[in-house]
Amino acid sequence: MEKSDIAVIGLAVMGEGLALNLAGKGYRVSVYNRPHREKDVVKHFMQVHGEEGRFKGFDHLAAFVQSLTSPRKILMMVKAGSPVDEVIEQLLPLLQPGDILMDGGNSNFEDTERRVNYVESQGFYFIGAGISGGQEGALHGASIMPGGSEKAWPEVKEILQSIAAKAEDGSPCCEWMGKGGAGHFVKMVHNGIEYADMQLISEAYFVMKHMMGTGNAGIASWFETWNTGKLKSYLIEITADILRHKEKDGHFLLDRILDVAGQKGTGRWSVINAMELGVPLNLIATAVFQRDLSAEKELRMRTAAKYERDTPVFTHKPGVMIQEIHDALYASKIISYAQGFALMQQASLYFNWQLNQAAIARIWRAGCIIRAALLNPIAETFDHTPLLPNLLLASWFKAQIIETLPTWKSLLIKTTRENTAVPAFSAALNYFYSLTTAYLPANLIQAQRDYFGAHTFERTDAPRGEFFHEDWTGEGNDTHAGIYNA
DSSP states (O other), X not given: OOOBSEEEEOOSHHHHHHHHHHHHTTOOEXXXXXTTSSTTHHHHHHHHHGGGSSEEEESSHHHHHHTBOSSOEEEEOOOTTHHHHHHHHHHGGGOOTTOEEEEOSOOOHHHHHHHHHHHHHTTOEEEEEEXXXXXXXXXXXXXXXXXXXXXXXXHHHHHHHHHBOBXXXXXXXXXXXXETTHHHHHHHHHHHHHHHHHHHHHHHHHIIIIISOOOHHHHHHHHHHHTTTTTOBHHHHHHHHHHHOBOTTSOBGGGGSOSOOOOOSHHHHHHHHHHHHTOOOHHHHHHHHHHXXXXXXXXXXXXXXXXXXXXXXXXXXXXXXXXXHHHHHHHHHHHHHHHHHHHHHHHXXXXXXXXXXXXXXXXXXXXXXXXXXXXXXXXXHHHHOTTOSOGGGSHHHHHHHHHHHHHHHHHHHHHHHTTOOOHHHHHHHHHHXXXXXXXXXXXXXHHHHHHHHOOOXXXXXXXTTOOBOOOSSSSOOSOOOOSOOO
């Protein structure tokens, strides 16, 4: 019997889509679903797709593994966390030296680091591949961010790049990220930027809807227009579709969706890791916390009733206001990418991953959720300056920010005056102002830390790295707490 080229474990939306994508590219695919999950999944899959001739379905793991050509390539599309570890333990006794396990779920990069070391110690290879694009991407081409056992990359490169999305220049949206958990770290940051993008777009919608009084169809028209220019992106595109969508009774579905946003954790991980690496990620953090705040629906209803506010009265020129919203969204989007790429740059240095920032920008140009026209100048910027610590240092991005700054500020003045919350727009602007301020009030914070905790401080009239302690009250001594960031 002819053996399969690759195997997929897990036939939920993403796993099924990737299996179909692989078969569509000419690969023979073995499929398996964990038996303690939904029953007869493999049977149903084979009933629907088995006649296509490129699939082999299995209910027994040993036979599933034996159906593969050597080195065996097994793509796990199972829930992140302990399920991945469980599947790995089930597979290891069935493998041969050089076989390759791939995790295509949204795993924490630290788990991937651990799994790479563990699987390699057993004589096999492990790849953690971040995959973005949802169901459509799985079926027709996603953005794929593989990392882990580098020796395995030549064995799977052709396969993964064949099922990846293709950018306008024809290049595949899949490239090797680096060793260990690099692939899943990049996917995590992708999702952090995604959180920020979605929050910013929702705030633009909110201002138009509740401050300007624009109807859904009118807002959709603006988003459609924006999708032809600087703001062209997948999220802008689908927002226009969402705004126009009506139920059978003629009512807009969006107006009937409860204002509570869920999350799966990758945005939160981005913020946590940024804090651990000392990278300011306030815009993405704001987006995460706004989802938390949205979940407090009952509390918001109670406080809204207690603190009655005047309904916004729109007295501004619509054309001017629309331009301000556009510019605020565009400038804030730049800030979102700047923060995300700054985090990856710092992580690359810390973990010695040697991340290629230009390559990352390019594989995000198609297939993934945050694909956008803005990624082209980002890629070009990192081509010229690979180790640039922040995109705002680049001349092209400086010009974009300077051009939009007056209208960006004007929008925030108006929203504040009219009691309209735009926390992400505000966070982005305050990040810009803080980053471009040579002298921040942190000197007072450090003085306070030294006063109550003897945490020491540096001086403007002494070299960096030299620390001092002051006896602020005249009752202390020379003992200090040492240099740490508590």
